[in-house]
Amino acid sequence: MNSIRDNSLQGKFHRLRSNKAFELFVVGIIVFSALVIGAKTYDIPPILSQIIVITDWFITLFFLVEITIRFIGEPYKRNFFKSAWNIFDALIVIVSLVPIEDSEMALIGRLIRVFRVLRMVSIIPELRILISSLLKAMPQLGYVALLMFIIFYIYGAVGSFFFAPINDVLWGDIAVSMLTLFRVMTFEDWTDVMYETMEQYPLSWIFYVSFIFLTAFAFLNMIIGIVVNVIESENRARQLEEEGEQPNRADLEVQLQHLQASVDELLKRAGSSGEQR
Template sequence: MDPNSLQARFHRLRSNKAFELFVVGIIVFSALVIGAKTYDIPPLLSQVIVVLDWMITLFFLFEVTIRFIGEPRKRDFFKSGWNIFDTLIVVISLVPIEDSDMALIGRLIRVFRVLRMVSIIPELRMLLSSLIKALPQLGYVALLMFIIFYIYGAVGSFFFADVNDVLWGDIAISMLTLFRIMTFEDWTDVMYETMAEYPFSWMFYVSFIFLTAIAFLNMIIGIVVNVIESENRARQIEEEGEQPARSELEAQLVQLQKSVDQLLAQQATQRPPDKND
């Protein structure tokens, strides 16, 4: 068989939407199989799940092989971090370590196969890429939040340690208590407990919640949304840039076809009449 023909067939197969949906279905089924292992199931069903798990692993190996062979330039396959991730997950899943001391690692590797959903679905890849690109800006917000946590933790430890040593005993415990307050986990109980001795301590909690749960968290959401919109805009501009190029090429082909038709028509009219006529 011609290698180029095989490469073209696999390239069409890997780009086929039905094949992509089938791979997504296998990934979902793999997640269900992993979840089933966490239950106390009969030995026979456990053996069936092991067989299914190996079949899923072999299918993933087949799918990665198709994607590799279907790549026009094989070197470009490993330029994608997602392709490297998929290949490592599949290769490590093939190692028979179920009955060894590394069985726990084998189970963890199979859990990470669910992440292959991100490498298959472009929209999920875009969301994750946007989140990664937003990390530098999010880092500054997180640093500012840590400063606020540290200040409020110190203040809370100074004032409220005598009220409840379990919640405000030192700055580390105080910061954990503040995280509980930021997530609104029974924060009013903590506030009313300190208000019994410090009536105006409600200002401490209200100001902290305003800075963290309202201001900073909304700032984080705004940064992520802004990066996602920028990524969508960049992809849209790229697609719009490719579309005029294709339209121009199609127009040139149509014009060339008209020129050829006109040339053939002129040759037909200029042809000398048949002697028999």
């Protein structure tokens, strides 16, 4: 009887955690939790602050119940912790139990509550695909970032050699020069920097234009292309997996025909045995 009850409870929790309405409700609680965290940054009356603290504990209790439902609803409990998202959710919920008022761990508790907003990523499949795609694109992005660093280093050294006498604040050493080049790449008042050096080096615009072409146009577009390509591959793989999980219609028709033939044969045998009697 106990095993039957456990299986029944597990089945109910499994259906509950797979319910879209339940998922949307959890997302709503996560958004509400983010609003509560944001409200704490304002200067609010003591009564409202106390209400927010109580509400925060109710939210933490809800997340604890929700992660418990997901764990009990898992048919194979070992597989629950094989998912990095489940481990992340469990850690966030457990550490959220740290008291945030009048405690040495108050700062850690507040930081963990801020990271509870990231649970939305583990709840929404589309966001999980984006994060997974970004992680899988990291090796390729690393090579592009390395090449960008080389370009930054070369241009930073050249800029420091030529432009340091003009403006020591922007081009005093290679580290500051690379920071200035990052400002140029993001188009943050880069023309002011360029016109300042053009007063002494009229052709210095070639330095800036070539750098912007390599970084802002070429390399950044390469990064976007790599990420988009990986996202398309992930979506394609997910689509193929979903199609593979669904039974093929032609196979179902063949199985239905075999089943119908078996039923007809059984009916004929039953009819023939009745006539013999």
